[in-house]
Amino acid sequence: MAKTETIDHGSKEGLRNGIERSPAWPKVEKAHLRKEPTCACCEPGSYPDCEVQVHHIFPFHYCVDLGRPDLELDDRNLITLCANERARPADNHHLLIGHLGDFKSSNLDVVRYAHRTFLGMSSAEIRNDRRWLAKKAHRLPPLDQMTEAERRALRRAMDRRFPRAKVPHLRQLPGGHGC
Numbered sequence: 001m002a003k004t005e006t007i008d009h010g011s012k013e014g015l016r017n018g019i020e021r022s023p024a025w026p027k028v029e030k031a032h033l034r035k036e037p038t039c040a041c042c043e044p045g046s047y048p049d050c051e052v053q054v055h056h057i058f059p060f061h062y063c064v065d066l067g068r069p070d071l072e073l074d075d076r077n078l079i080t081l082c083a084n085e086r087a088r089p090a091d092n093h094h095l096l097i098g099h100l101g102d103f104k105s106s107n108l109d110v111v112r113y114a115h116r117t118f119l120g121m122s123s124a125e126i127r128n129d130r131r132w133l134a135k136k137a138h139r140l141p142p143l144d145q146m147t148e149a150e151r152r153a154l155r156r157a158m159d160r161r162f163p164r165a166k167v168p169h170l171r172q173l174p175g176g177h178g179c
Contacts, residue, residue, distance in 0.1 A: 082094060
């Protein structure tokens with residue numbers, strides 16, 4: 001089957017907020033898909049030819065804007081979800097579970113929702129589920145609509161969930177000079 005053109009909704013949202021993807025993103029995306037090639041929410045084998053997309057748990061443009069650009073390329077911040085592209089049907093877990101029905105938002109609980117809460121559920125089942133409806137009603141606001149308090153809280157959540165990698169301290173040489 002010929003590969004269809006996938007829409008990079010994350011890139012579109014980033015550009016809408018004046019933020020471009022890192023030039024290293026295609027390489028990181030490809031490596032993640034080698035490690036996790038199928039949708040984390042689909043029943044194994046349910047849509048063998050569906051399109052999948054690498055989804056950022058914390059959207060990359062939020063990360064860049066809030067001072068954590070490292071998370072765009074951090075595998076801990078990535079999950080694979082199916083998309084519903086032309087001629088490649090799927091349950092579109094990317095939109096429903098990753099973004100709670102709106103690509104301008106994101107679901108910070110996407111991993112739990114994909115692996116446990118909605119695992120194997122169809123898009124119709126998800127859209128009618130009271131848990132999904134409740135989460136959707138309180139989804140993350142778009143970056144350009146966040147208050148300063150929401151931005152600070154989101155940055156704290158990023159730092160708690162994905163602490164920066166520890167950088168070894170420079171060894172001190174005798175006489176107090178660093179190397």
